[in-house]
Amino acid sequence: MAPQNRRSSRNVSRRKFILGAGTAGLAGLAGCTGGSDSPSDGSDHTTNGDDSEAESSGLDSSVLTADGSSTVFPITNLGSSYWNSNPEAGDGDYWPESWANEEYGTDMRLADFFAKKYGYEPTGERSNPPFRTSVALSHSGTGVEGVMENRVDIGDSSASAEAELSGSGNEDELDNFVDHVVGVDGQPIVVSREIADAGIESVTIDQLKAIYRQEITNWEEVGGPSREILALGRAEGSGTDTAFRNNVYGDPNAPISPDQRFGQNQQLQQAVSQADNAIAYIALAFVEPEGGTPPIGLEIDGTLYEYGENLGAKEYPLSRDLHAYTWKDTSRKEAAFINVLLSDFGQEVFVRGNDYFALPEDRLQSEREKVAASKYT
Numbered sequence: 615m616a617p618q619n620r621r622s623s624r625n626v627s628r629r630k631f632i633l634g635a636g637t638a639g640l641a642g643l644a645g646c647t648g649g650s651d652s653p654s655d656g657s658d659h660t661t662n663g664d665d666s667e668a669e670s671s672g673l674d675s676s677v678l679t680a681d682g683s684s685t686v687f688p689i690t691n692l693g694s695s696y697w698n699s700n701p702e703a704g705d706g707d708y709w710p711e712s713w714a715n716e717e718y719g720t721d722m723r724l725a726d727f728f729a730k731k732y733g734y735e736p737t738g739e740r741s742n743p744p745f746r747t748s749v750a751l752s753h754s755g756t757g758v759e760g761v762m763e764n765r766v767d768i769g770d771s772s773a774s775a776e777a778e779l780s781g782s783g784n785e786d787e788l789d790n791f792v793d794h795v796v797g798v799d800g801q802p803i804v805v806s807r808e809i810a811d812a813g814i815e816s817v818t819i820d821q822l823k824a825i826y827r828q829e830i831t832n833w834e835e836v837g838g839p840s841r842e843i844l845a846l847g848r849a850e851g852s853g854t855d856t857a858f859r860n861n862v863y864g865d866p867n868a869p870i871s872p873d874q875r876f877g878q879n880q881q882l883q884q885a886v887s888q889a890d891n892a893i894a895y896i897a898l899a900f901v902e903p904e905g906g907t908p909p910i911g912l913e914i915d916g917t918l919y920e921y922g923e924n925l926g927a928k929e930y931p932l933s934r935d936l937h938a939y940t941w942k943d944t945s946r947k948e949a950a951f952i953n954v955l956l957s958d959f960g961q962e963v964f965v966r967g968n969d970y971f972a973l974p975e976d977r978l979q980s981e982r983e984k985v986a987a988s989k990y991t
Contacts, residue, residue: 615847658990673734674745674947674980681750682757682770683853684878687796687899688937688968690770694747696963698797700725700740704796713959728957731952731987741858751878754778754853761941767948769939772853772897773801777866794938795981796955798971800925801857801932802909806844808890814838817893817919818909819931823862825893826870833891846885846894853934854879858895861931883907898925899968926971936970949985956982 680690696708700723703714709724720727725743726736734744750766757769758778764918771778803822805814817825817836824830834840847870848855855875862865872975876882879900886892887906894907901909901921907920912932919930926933938955941946954960961972973981 632739654913673732674945675734676745676947678747678768678770678947678951679766680748680757680770680938681766681938682750682768683754683772684751684880685754685772685799685899686757686770686796686847686938687749687751688899689936689955689964689970690768690938691749691751692750693951693960693964697725697728697951697954698741699748699943700737700743703727704738717958727951728954732990733955734810734948736952737740737971745947752929753851753877754856755851755955757787758791758939759785761791761939764941766950767940767945771937771939773866774858774935774937775847775939777856777860778851778853778936780866784945785990790942792940792942792944794940794944794952794956795935795973795977796952797936797961797965797973798926799934799936800852800921800930800971802898802901802921803859803932803973804886804894804896804901804907804909804911806886806889807893807908809833809838809893809911810908812839814910816913816920817864820912822912826862826872829880842892843870843873844889844892845873846880846889846892848882848895849877852877853898853926854895854897857934867941875913881887898970901969917981944985946990949987949990952984953987954984956985 678693694882699708701708702723702990703709706709712898714720714724714727718727722736723729723738723740726738729744730736737744747864753779754773755770755963757766758775760766761769775793776788778923779785779788785978803817812833812835814833821830824841826847828845830836831844832840847858856866859870863870874885876885879897882894882896883900883906886894886896887902896907901907903909903921911918911920914931917929919925919927938952944952954976957965961978965972
């Protein structure tokens with residue numbers, strides 16, 4: 615985790631009036647997907663259910679655990695919900711015939727089908743997968759450290775382990791991480807609805823840098839209304855913040871001075887929507903084009919990067935990989951679950967379904983090779 619930047623406190627202005635009102639209710643997000651597309655019985659409780667089949671085969675059937683980035687969380691947690699639900703083939707909501715029968719040629723339940731590739735015995739039962747999964751919600755730095763300290767199996771991170779461990783004294787551990795990229799985030803810039811409605815459609819990269827260093831403090835300075843800018847950011851140690859500083863300023867530890875920081879993308883989304891003068895950098899999954907967090911364009915060297923157009927372009931500096939790290943040799947159990955996220959089904963439902971970019975075919979094949987079932991037979 616990157617060390618915190620120490621800076622002198624500044625006088626409190628009205629820009630700091632948002633104190634996270636209403637964010638207490640977001641605490642429950644750590645145990646749910648937050649959307650209507652997750653199976654009703656796909657909970658992340660750590661009870662194992664009936665593990666007799668897996669135990670009899672000598673395979674590890676304990677609960678697979680993950681923790682970390684709130685950006686990666688929508689992908690791994692939705693995948694976890696589907697896995698734990700173990701829906702039957704033909705379930706139109708969660709394992710439809712178009713995927714189970716037509717794409718994969720199976721009549722097996724979802725988790726049974728993918729786990730069997732790795733030697734696990736199918737259970738044939740709803741809500742009783744060959745092993746259960748549990749995904750927690752925190753920060754990228756926490757996920758990276760959790761894997762390194764053997765507290766969790768998978769560490770979700772929206773910044774590289776190298777960036778997260780920069781300056782921590784643990785850089786010599788980097789060779790022990792196995793990096794599984796499961797999707798790509800375009801990390802757009804969003805503003806409060808009132809600012810978008812007032813005519814702000816884009817800012818330049820230099821203006822963005824100045825806003826987060828408190829060198830530009832009024833929307834009037836970038837062609838907007840005469841109103842103070844409320845610059846909001848993610849907590850130090852979060853992958854979103856590390857990636858923002860690394861991609862915008864060229865240094866994961868670059869000093870910036872947002873008016874307020876928030877621990878989760880969910881909290882940041884709420885803060886922007888409750889204000890009338892805010893700007894923020896946020897994960898793609900939390901953009902609401904017609905709601906409280908409308909995106910604006912970012913102009914870089916004469917090219918305008920816009921939501922829904924070209925945020926996935928290689929040249930867009932805020933584009934970043936979404937990681938699911940494992941430690942040293944990825945276990946059979948870890949590989950089975952990560953393989954679901956990398957499957958065509960997982961990329962469509964868990965990645966694109968959360969408004970992230972699926973991996974291009976060449977990268978997808980490379981990532982699949984890391985967890986190929988043939989390595990575990």
